[in-house]
Amino acid sequence: MLRSRIIPVLLVRNKGLVKTTKFGDDKYVGDPINAVRIFNEKEADELTVFDIDASVNESEPDYKMIENLASECRMPLCYGGGVKTLQQALNILSLGVEKVALSSALISNPSLVNDIAAQVGNQSVVAVLDVKKRLLGGYKVFTHNGKKASNVDLVDFCKDLEVRGVGEIVINSIDRDGTMQGYDKALIKKVKEAVNVPVTLCGGASDHADLGQTIAEFGPIGVAAGSLFVFKGKYRAVLISYPNSNDKEKIFSEGQK
Structure with missing residues (x-):
């Protein structure tokens, strides 16, 4: 039975852990391996790691880094960044990663x-769509860290990806990234109504109540977050966190009302 999941998202740049705001203004927040160890202790449902430089720099996935992350991770791990070929995906999965995320390759080579x-x-197979609101309404899909606009229609593209065989679609709101102002509910509604595969929403999670309310309205769903799990307080001090068992029970019970 499909269930909702609470998923920390870690962004890696130059082998360091960073957090962005609206896909820019990145702040160094520590070592990825240390973060994985903490999320192990906190028994996170699963973990997603994106190398945000790999596609922009057209570089090969950093297999050694991925192997190190996978060897430490005691929960399902999803990795994305620089995956352009079948062999790259197979190499990553052979290192102990459960899911491979595709982004720019979805546009350039959807048959992958x-x-x-x-x-x-x-x-x-996970599809990651970085999405931004259009000025005149609707949404546009971007690649390469939000720098390159595509011409695909969001809903039609999601439907096509489902037919092609993706097991999950991650919708990442560029507008809400790092703002902690709440999820874009209109965006997730649009995608959830279009496809039957599991959907995960990322970008803007404000607090545990936001997670619970999103699950209540759209569950079962994946609720992913970066800033919520790496920052503390209005001055955004770095502190890795994750809901404890009691907090998770409250979040999921909100989703069952």
Whole structure:
């Protein structure tokens, strides 16, 4: 049975852990391995790691870093960043990663979804769509850290990706990234109504109540967050956190009302 999940998202740049705001103004927040160890202790549902430089720099995935992360991680791990070929995806999965996330490759080579799904199964293929509001309404999909606009229609593209075999679609709101002002509910509604595969929303999570309310309205769903789990207080002091068992029970019970 499909259930909702609470997912920390870690952004890696130059092997260090960073956090962005609206895909810019990144702040160094520590060592990725240390963060993984803390989330292990806090028994996170799963963990997502994005290398945010790999696609922009057209570099090969950093397999050694990925191997180190996977060897430490005691929860399901999703990795994205620089994956452009079937062999790269297979290499990453062979290191102990459960899911490979595709972003820019979805636009340049959508058949890669078919190829990976055929080899390893739909459950291991994740589509990550970085989305920004249009001035005149609707949403636009971007790649390369929000720098390159695509011409795809968000809803039609999600439907096509589902047909091609993605096991999950992650919708990342560029406008809400790092703001902690709440999820874009209109955005998630649009995508959830269009597809049947699991959907995860990222960008803007404000607090535990926001997680619970989103699950209550759209669950089962993945609620992902970066700033919420790495910053504390209005001065955004670095402090890795995650809901404890009692907090999670409250969040999920909100989703069952």
